[in-house]
Amino acid sequence: MEILMAFVIGILFMSATYLMLSKSLLRIIIGTGLLSHGAHLLILTMGGLKRGSAPLLGEHAEHYTDPLPQALILTAIVISFGVTAFFLVLAYRSYQELGTDNVEDMKGTEPND
Amino acid sequence: MTNLIILPILIPLLTGAVLICLNKSIMAQRIVAVFSSIAAMTASFFIIKKVHADGVQALNMGSWDAPFGITLVSDMFSALLVFTTNIIAFVCLLYSFKSIGDQREKHYYYPVFFFLLVGVNGAFTTGDIFNLFVFFEVMLMSSYVLLVLGGTKIQLRESIKYLLVNVISSALFVIAVAYLYSVVGTLNMAHISERIDELSGNGMPGIITVIAVMFLIVFGLKGAIFPLFFWMPGSYYAPPAPVLALFGALLTKVGVYSITRTYTLFFYHDQEFTFQLLSILAILSIVVGVIGAIAYWDIKKIVIYNIIVAVGVILYGVSVMSPDSLTGSVYYLVHDMIIKAALFLLVGIMISITGTSNLNHFSGLIRRYPVLAWTFFVAALALAGIPPLSGFVGKLLIVKGGFEEQSFLGAAIVLMSSLLVLFSIMKIFINGFWGQQPADKGEVKAPIKWLLVSPVILVAISALFGINSEAFLPYISQAADTLLNPDIYIKAVLKE
Numbered sequence: 001m002e003i004l005m006a007f008v009i010g011i012l013f014m015s016a017t018y019l020m021l022s023k024s025l026l027r028i029i030i031g032t033g034l035l036s037h038g039a040h041l042l043i044l045t046m047g048g049l050k051r052g053s054a055p056l057l058g059e060h061a062e063h064y065t066d067p068l069p070q071a072l073i074l075t076a077i078v079i080s081f082g083v084t085a086f087f088l089v090l091a092y093r094s095y096q097e098l099g100t101d102n103v104e105d106m107k108g109t110e111p112n113d
Numbered sequence: 114m115t116n117l118i119i120l121p122i123l124i125p126l127l128t129g130a131v132l133i134c135l136n137k138s139i140m141a142q143r144i145v146a147v148f149s150s151i152a153a154m155t156a157s158f159f160i161i162k163k164v165h166a167d168g169v170q171a172l173n174m175g176s177w178d179a180p181f182g183i184t185l186v187s188d189m190f191s192a193l194l195v196f197t198t199n200i201i202a203f204v205c206l207l208y209s210f211k212s213i214g215d216q217r218e219k220h221y222y223y224p225v226f227f228f229l230l231v232g233v234n235g236a237f238t239t240g241d242i243f244n245l246f247v248f249f250e251v252m253l254m255s256s257y258v259l260l261v262l263g264g265t266k267i268q269l270r271e272s273i274k275y276l277l278v279n280v281i282s283s284a285l286f287v288i289a290v291a292y293l294y295s296v297v298g299t300l301n302m303a304h305i306s307e308r309i310d311e312l313s314g315n316g317m318p319g320i321i322t323v324i325a326v327m328f329l330i331v332f333g334l335k336g337a338i339f340p341l342f343f344w345m346p347g348s349y350y351a352p353p354a355p356v357l358a359l360f361g362a363l364l365t366k367v368g369v370y371s372i373t374r375t376y377t378l379f380f381y382h383d384q385e386f387t388f389q390l391l392s393i394l395a396i397l398s399i400v401v402g403v404i405g406a407i408a409y410w411d412i413k414k415i416v417i418y419n420i421i422v423a424v425g426v427i428l429y430g431v432s433v434m435s436p437d438s439l440t441g442s443v444y445y446l447v448h449d450m451i452i453k454a455a456l457f458l459l460v461g462i463m464i465s466i467t468g469t470s471n472l473n474h475f476s477g478l479i480r481r482y483p484v485l486a487w488t489f490f491v492a493a494l495a496l497a498g499i500p501p502l503s504g505f506v507g508k509l510l511i512v513k514g515g516f517e518e519q520s521f522l523g524a525a526i527v528l529m530s531s532l533l534v535l536f537s538i539m540k541i542f543i544n545g546f547w548g549q550q551p552a553d554k555g556e557v558k559a560p561i562k563w564l565l566v567s568p569v570i571l572v573a574i575s576a577l578f579g580i581n582s583e584a585f586l587p588y589i590s591q592a593a594d595t596l597l598n599p600d601i602y603i604k605a606v607l608k609e
């Protein structure tokens with residue numbers, strides 16, 4: 001199961017990298033979304049994929065699942081959700097202001113150097 | 114166990130929340146901001162006192178015991194940085210009143226300012242690696258808003274790059290934490306250190322080295338070390354002076370703090386590879402930073418490249434990892450935060466007078482603005498490390514540590530860099546302040562009295578910090594002591 005997950009994560013990272021290297025701003029944002037999905041799946045996998053009951057003392061089970069990675073993912077998802085929302089707004093605003101969504105045209109710095 | 118150490122996080126958080134509601138009235142915002150900033154400063158001052166008297170302070174949030182819940186830990190290193198952060202925040206706040214403009218003040222400049230402080234103070238205080246990530250995100254989110262607030266073309270353009278770089282580095286941070294969790298099975302920093310110690314009976318296992326390098330990449334991106342600084346000169350160029358001062362003084366230093374913390378607490382077993390790598394990157398940062406600082410004729414750019422030099426110097430001291438060099442690094446870190454904030458504020462004043470940041474376009478400022486000129490001169494000397502100002506003591510200790518540990522090349526480069534830093538910053542002084550005044554005499558003198566208050570305070574602190582360094586040294590060496598002996602930190606957190 002872990003091997004399979006490793007492939008899934010690898011494919012996610014691969015597509016994320018491909019998208020982030022493209023020129024359109026929207027694709028870059030989708031790329032960052034995929035990148036964080038990959039990272040979240042990685043946390044889940046790194047915690048160990050075990051079958052077990054909920055980590056409550058009353059369950060009296062032989063195996064418990066590790067609740068911590070899930071808590072971490074939840075936090076990370078919320079954060080990446082917020083950042084993606086901000087990024088989308090920023091991209092829209094800069095499209096209005098700069099008149100382009102092509103990052104090639106956003107190169108360069110101030111005129112005087 | 115004391116609740117005191119959460120105050121520098123809690124006060125700005127509550128202030129930020131209150132200020133959101135006050136956005137209509139600028140005056141009310143300013144008053145609340147000043148008072149809460151003073152409160153945070155006082156609280157962090159008492160933390161230093163407390164840590165100095167009773168050793169490392171740990172606070173388990175929600176009373177969940179140490180390895181399971183989130184722990185806040187305040188050792189001398191973090192207490193000093195929190196205090197410095199709050200001083201700089203207070204001073205930048207004063208500067209903002211006259212320079213940031215109504216539009217920004219009405220559009221939530223102050224709340225975001227305080228949320229940034231929550232992130233920075235939190236990152237310095239937390240004792241949980243995932244919590245560190247969360248505070249990083251709080252800090253970054255606020256910095257995105259501060260960077261783009263105002264919405265000029267250059268700000269929008271640079272914000273996109275800054276955001277993208279940081280999103281990627283955050284993803285890497287999560288990945289690095291995931292790897293670390295899979296190996297050690299805990300997130301509490303003291304507990305991680307203990308587990309890694311158990312694993313490293315004879316040398317650090319390879320996977321830990323991989324994780325160490327990943328952390329170096331993550332924090333190096335925030336802290337702008339050699340190959341990873343590429344985003345900084347562009348992004349830091351965009352925002353107005355007080356924001357730039359906050360970024361230059363605090364954000365990169367959070368990265369430096371995190372590298373220092375993780376490398377001295379987790380990855381100290383294998384000094385062959387990880388510390389060697391850190392040392393090489395630090396030296397290359399110094400070299401590249403100096404080249405950038407000398408090459409540019411733009412005052413903002415010159416100071417921005419000096420950030421990279423300072424980061425290199427501090428991390429070189431950390432990589433040598435001897436008592437002297439670590440003391441020097443802590444000292445230099447505090448010094449650099451203060452003096453960088455002062456320099457950025459001074460550069461901001463110069464730009465507001467002349468309307469340009471290009472050195473070729475103005476000169477002779479010293480006739481009309483002597484106070485500005487001499488403050489800048491003292492700040493420049495402190496930056497380069499001329500005795501008796503504060504840069505000198507830190508660099509002296511770092512170089513001494515380097516020579517003692519037979520790291521001659523690195524120490525020599527640190528020494529050489531001081532000269533070139535002095536050259537780069539004197540270039541501003543000679544070309545900007547000396548020389549002919551522009552011909553049009555009818556020009557009114559720009560009102561800079563209030564703006565000057567902030568950098569003068571910072572330069573005075575820096576001078577005091579240097580001249581009176583004997584008085585500060587016990588605190589600094591206590592910080593270095595905790596960094597050198599992770600056991601002190603572990604015992605304080607896990608209460609064994």
